[in-house]
Amino acid sequence: MLDPENSAYMRQSLYKRLGGYDVIAAFVAGLMPRLRRDPTLAVYWKGKSLGGQRREDQLLVDFLVSAFEGPAYYAGRDMKVSHEGLGITEEEWAILLVHIAATLDGLGIAEREKAEFIQCAGALKWDIVEPTRPAAG
Numbered sequence: 001m002l003d004p005e006n007s008a009y010m011r012q013s014l015y016k017r018l019g020g021y022d023v024i025a026a027f028v029a030g031l032m033p034r035l036r037r038d039p040t041l042a043v044y045w046k047g048k049s050l051g052g053q054r055r056e057d058q059l060l061v062d063f064l065v066s067a068f069e070g071p072a073y074y075a076g077r078d079m080k081v082s083h084e085g086l087g088i089t090e091e092e093w094a095i096l097l098v099h100i101a102a103t104l105d106g107l108g109i110a111e112r113e114k115a116e117f118i119q120c121a122g123a124l125k126w127d128i129v130e131p132t133r134p135a136a137g
Contacts, residue, residue: 014120015070017113021061024070028061031103040095044086067120079127086130093129097121 018024032053036045045053065072076082100121104114 013069014113014116015065015068018068018109018117021065021070021072023107023109024064024068025061026107027103028057028064030106031099032057032060034099034103035096038095038099041092041099044088079124083128084130088129089132090129093125 015021015024018027035041036053048056059074059076062072062074063076064070066074097118100118101114104117109117
């Protein structure tokens with residue numbers, strides 16, 4: 001195993017440092033049920049068939065593998081288009097980050113890779129969260 005303090009290790013893609021495809025697939029398999037059961041976030045999957053949920057899960061796996069420089073092609077829509085109009089709030093975003101961190105912890109992901117993963121997610125925040133607009137008065 002490569003030493004995490006070694007610069008050669010850090011030059012590896014996040015995909016490799018996380019553990020590759022199987023770990024990313026396990027992350028999605030752990031995360032998505034948590035999100036679908038969350039009392040605040042579950043509304044976003046209400047009325048979605050199991051087949052539709054599985055398709056979305058696979059798209060997320062493909063997205064993450066591709067984003068972390070792994071061997072996958074992501075054929076889905078970009079994050080802004082995918083989430084536009086959903087009205088996702090900053091509170092919901094914060095809940096998502098808690099679930100992401102807990103799922104990564106459950107997989108035993110090292111703190112450095114966990115922080116990098118969450119930083120990558122943070123770069124997408126404003127493609128997913130819709131800014132609150134002042135009420136018309």
